[in-house]
Amino acid sequence: MLKTTFNRIPKKLMQAETTPAPHEKLAILAEKYTRVRRQTEALCRPLKTEDYVIQSMEDVSPTKWHLAHTTWFFETFVLAKYDTAYEPLNPDYAYLFNSYYVQAGDRFSRPHRGLLSRPGVDEVYAYRAYVDERMQQFLDAADESLAPEVLDVLEIGLNHEQQHQELLMTDVKHVLSVNPLYPAYDPDTVLPASEPLDMDWADIPEGIVHAGYDGSGFSYDNEGPAHRVFLEPCQLAIRPITNAEYLAFVQDGAYRNPVLWLSEGWATIEREGWKHPLYWKPTDHGWQEFTAAGLRDMDLHAPATHLSYFEADAFVRWAGWRLPTEFEWEHAASGRALDGHYSDERVFHPQISSKYAPAGPYHNLFGSAWEWTSSHYSPYPGYRAAPGALGEYNGKFMYNQFVLRGGSVATPSDHIRATYRNFFPGYARWQFSAIRPAR
């Protein structure tokens, strides 16, 4: 079961809306193109060449694959289609760097991405430079005759690359974590200290609410159509669960007690030998956590992260609570500022802080760490996949996955919305994923 956060197409492909004039939009996207492409490469700056190559588990892709695949997207869906003069740098790359787009041709087997030493890292950067240069020329030459769908595809490509920025960061963290030397992603990282905040709850009243995206900006197709949902009354926690709270669960023997777990969760624990969260490590000097700065003492006030749905679900059952539905979460988040700790800060470690919403009621809804909801990832009423290679896989993953909301320290700040639906299977725990309970 492979991870696929990057399979959404923007709503705009399907419906007419009031948008900026084409030439304005072109200028905006051209600027964004340069920025996003540079950001991706900046994330890789602390890495050694060898780090780019490793696929530490099937869900992970090598860094150089991320770099090439995001480039392949622009080559395949913009240049090859709309730039009649375009010559590919290497025709084999289309095969190597396609991910799952069946309609875009054959693709190299995903679990074997870590077996490819060539093209080398330098060649992958050369590929990026080559495509960036052609894209620059193409965008410079664009005028009013440019087909509007080119702008749409360009916008998707940039959102697609931003999603891969997050995966690249979480994949690199995993690659480094399996090494007994526990190398730091960036030894200069200063981990932020979390603020101790008492647990409290905010009310969500009953009623019909609106869910899904209905604005005029960019959104993915899975965020729509906007529709109505009835909520029964409930309460949502004002902050995520901390390491201290999760530690109490671990120390209560939770990982040895089948009664607390979903049947599949318990099977996973037994098969994989889970005893605690993925990046925790018990040592003679107490609990440590693998971070962007290497192995460090655990901050008990920080949000417990890198948790699977199974762990989130078991924790709230143990505590006598539950997870919120994605609609409860969205309703609580709706209309609030998107401020939070994002990848723009380049501090890849989540924290609890009241900085962005001093008046409350909620802290850290956005940024810092994604929050699991109890909602299976399902289509909204009236959802239909868009035709063509970009759309073919849009609904493909609506099976055995759960929705997460809110973004993380690995999400770019302009890549999140209250309606944004991230999703992962129940066992996945290498993302920055946390728990905000409801009751």
Added chain:
Amino acid sequence: MLKTTFNRIPKKLMQAETTPAPHEKLAILAEKYTRVRRQTEALCRPLKTEDYVIQSMEDVSPTKWHLAHTTWFFETFVLAKYDTAYEPLNPDYAYLFNSYYVQAGDRFSRPHRGLLSRPGVDEVYAYRAYVDERMQQFLDAADESLAPEVLDVLEIGLNHEQQHQELLMTDVKHVLSVNPLYPAYDPDTVLPASEPLDMDWADIPEGIVHAGYDGSGFSYDNEGPAHRVFLEPCQLAIRPITNAEYLAFVQDGAYRNPVLWLSEGWATIEREGWKHPLYWKPTDHGWQEFTAAGLRDMDLHAPATHLSYFEADAFVRWAGWRLPTEFEWEHAASGRALDGHYSDERVFHPQISSKYAPAGPYHNLFGSAWEWTSSHYSPYPGYRAAPGALGEYNGKFMYNQFVLRGGSVATPSDHIRATYRNFFPGYARWQFSAIRPAR
């Protein structure tokens, strides 16, 4: 991922309600005890001793295991607990015939149930007779001092056995189907002919509807709490999809076209080599289907059954439709007569007929074959698992399963409700499961 339709506890364990007086209820349940226990054994009458032993895949249990496990339930949760004079026939049976009740002690590994030749079939029937006799004595001796929860447990035990009647039938069908001799469950079975009915649609208007059980009879905990849901307007098909319609899908190359399938569905097709529904068989004389009467020519007007969620989902995508949510289905079914083709008829083959609802709009909502909904099996708002061994696993299976509604030819007629939630994982296709599309 194991099947577990039999893990529900009745709502009544948790809430006080107006129920029949205890002595009336006792009389009703005592009569039902005799009837249900006999029914189970009647289902086995056509079998040879050897048929009772086989576990043809991990999801299947041997017939003699079903016979013993349902008996173990009464022994463990009624006699051992409330009959102080009770001596078990064989103390090892507690270990052999526990299924997943962790709190009720250790249990024999599920995938190895087919490796046990002993106790033999005769010994298992002796075990049933022994427990039935003790139960009879226990119920005869019961007076007003009987704790009310005994009646509750008895009621669960009978519903539990009725669920196993359905599994026993579908398991036996699977066991016989893997044999190249294609033996008939009952060679005397006369397969019913389905009625040709044109496809049509009935409207479901938008609005807040009530979902879940709120009556005073028996229901499972997963059918509650009753709550409100908002439905967007839609249409529901008046009958399930027929073999003829599904055959068009097969002949259109659906099993070779990844674009139609969920990602996990396509992976399943490739891994398992699926080319058509489980019990279909292409022969030189056209399509045949494995039935209770052995291999027979396919009835094109009959409902397409033994379909997985993957197949149901791909079919409706191909047709331009979708599956209904469980709330749409329940709303359509609410208030309608439960009449249909059930196991009481002892004709284990689904059919489409307008006999039970000549005025429409819906045909075969109940009985004949379960209908897949698009709803992941999730807890209703406010759901909480009941404590103790009976309740421990109640919510355990709310992961990676989809809800089916309406009952089948293998369901007892007094074991179905509009609110009844059956559930299976997406790949499961050995149940009598069908498609009723929405749009």
Added chain:
Amino acid sequence: MLKTTFNRIPKKLMQAETTPAPHEKLAILAEKYTRVRRQTEALCRPLKTEDYVIQSMEDVSPTKWHLAHTTWFFETFVLAKYDTAYEPLNPDYAYLFNSYYVQAGDRFSRPHRGLLSRPGVDEVYAYRAYVDERMQQFLDAADESLAPEVLDVLEIGLNHEQQHQELLMTDVKHVLSVNPLYPAYDPDTVLPASEPLDMDWADIPEGIVHAGYDGSGFSYDNEGPAHRVFLEPCQLAIRPITNAEYLAFVQDGAYRNPVLWLSEGWATIEREGWKHPLYWKPTDHGWQEFTAAGLRDMDLHAPATHLSYFEADAFVRWAGWRLPTEFEWEHAASGRALDGHYSDERVFHPQISSKYAPAGPYHNLFGSAWEWTSSHYSPYPGYRAAPGALGEYNGKFMYNQFVLRGGSVATPSDHIRATYRNFFPGYARWQFSAIRPAR
């Protein structure tokens, strides 16, 4: 890797020899036919119908499969070929009961033999009776015009069935052993007590010796051609290793000490969780052993049996000894009486006794338990597979198997020779297999 003791063809198919006159041989074989066929059925007498159905691991075949497969052999290679009037009882049986003879047509998947409830046990016995009757008629009608190869095939078929008698017994023992109830094969079995015999050694001098069969009776093709081998001087133990000796090895921590084991042996221990021999069981009352009479206290003077090659090899390494080569063993056994404990005694439990060779030097070389040699199962110089379905697989198993010599309590007394080569892969331990060290 599947067991295949039954894949040999007699040497006589390939070379002319002095044999009894055809009509004498016919009479001998006709008598033997009746005897062997009855013997096979006698072995099954203590079984319940359910016991016939189970395949407790991939290497095991259900009892009813053995009964049918040995019958299929005579049907396919004698009746169908040489009896022009023969009509098969059921043409599907050819598919169900072929084992691996590719040239004899398709065959049912071996690991799924335990999924077949039909034909039932009564039908299998009817199949045996049907073929036996036709064979009787065929043999009665035979005169001097009978092709000599028919006698050869008949002789193979009888040896083939005798091999299956041994497998049937060891398979049944395994089937019963995986049941937590530990049912006895025959509760009336009286286990024989072994005689305490001090360990001692007999000399084998250096020199060129003859190996392989060169007599005029029946032998398998893998026993030839007879050839010369040079032996360096060595010593061979006068009796097999006892349970007491093997227990010292177990109690010395051998199953936790990787240094003692072959690399593959250690991997097997870790994967399978081996802690002691297959049928040993530590209890509160000391070590017990699963036997034909059920779980019984271990006889410390009895030969340690049901050992894999891995265990035999690790034991002799621990003891500072080694296993003999098959040529050392054959040379020691050559010319000695074949007397020993065989299946004719119907006491399916090995023992050490000086009864058959009071003067020594060797005890229990023949019968009681097979003895592992250090020899990989390889062809003798000049060996060539015979053509046709009977011969096709003759050399197929000469890979990753080790030779065992001497026969066991499950071997018929007329089915053993000093030159007889049994063989199993290194992990196999459900046979009556023991250790006789050399040094």
Added chain:
Amino acid sequence: MLKTTFNRIPKKLMQAETTPAPHEKLAILAEKYTRVRRQTEALCRPLKTEDYVIQSMEDVSPTKWHLAHTTWFFETFVLAKYDTAYEPLNPDYAYLFNSYYVQAGDRFSRPHRGLLSRPGVDEVYAYRAYVDERMQQFLDAADESLAPEVLDVLEIGLNHEQQHQELLMTDVKHVLSVNPLYPAYDPDTVLPASEPLDMDWADIPEGIVHAGYDGSGFSYDNEGPAHRVFLEPCQLAIRPITNAEYLAFVQDGAYRNPVLWLSEGWATIEREGWKHPLYWKPTDHGWQEFTAAGLRDMDLHAPATHLSYFEADAFVRWAGWRLPTEFEWEHAASGRALDGHYSDERVFHPQISSKYAPAGPYHNLFGSAWEWTSSHYSPYPGYRAAPGALGEYNGKFMYNQFVLRGGSVATPSDHIRATYRNFFPGYARWQFSAIRPAR
């Protein structure tokens, strides 16, 4: 089942012999140390950093692991033991670069060697330089008080590194081969053309021959003790099988014909989908072969190489021949010049040429490609494993492996003898392994 050519210890550890005086031997080994260590690094010169990291299958180790592991050997068994002043560069390396020496401490899981990006390639070279410098100082300071076993261990370490040179080359070839870009190990490689030589046979008469090493130089423990073997008369081919001859076998449908294969061989073909040798590739322009120079047209006169035992065995069966035993091979090779094509030439492609033995009878017995024998890898009579970490695994691999003889283009010319026993499991085909038939 893991590859383990590098687990032998020299015979000299166990027996006194006439050897050079210690100071002479020290001088010889000190010179060899410098030479071998440089050679290893020279093999890596054409590689990109990314190539060092990949583990393309479980049997393969990453290049940087080979570089570090051979260094760890000298650090652990020489410096840490005999140089009291030695400080390890990084104590974690002992864990990361141990291979299977249980007595030398814990070790990192073999199948996960390809998940380690750190230490980086530069750090591994620094590790080599560090150990080389300390070794240089240690050897410079050595005088007559040096314990003789240090020289022995040094000699093993150098032979160990030479074995890894061969594995490093075959592993790199495999790593590059799984890449759809088919990168060349060295694009400047000029592939040598093979000489067309007619097949012919040389006689080996019957008699007792001597086998195993009994000289005074270095040899592995598995080459002894020297002993006597009786050979029946036979003939050995004068040259290995060519691509043309093997192609006839492929084109005769051999990979679709189960009758030709060992049972395990056929199971491997079906499981792995083998259709031809590992590095062959059918193209529109005919057969190509993956070589050190990338994909190239196949030289029909070259020896067919990179064959498994299964393929070698099936080929000779198809041709009506057989493989020689290792004793037949050794007898034929005994007393002949060791000249041939070795890694010293730095042309990593096998060829048939009469250059080294113009008078015959045999060509290419040594160098070019290893030759499979029919001999399972078993201990010679009287063989005993030496004690201690170096020796613990000496006999561990004498299970399910076959002996190969003669060396290859990846073997150093001073690392081969007529008595040298290489060994691999039957499925292994990434070595330079070929067929020389006997009959």
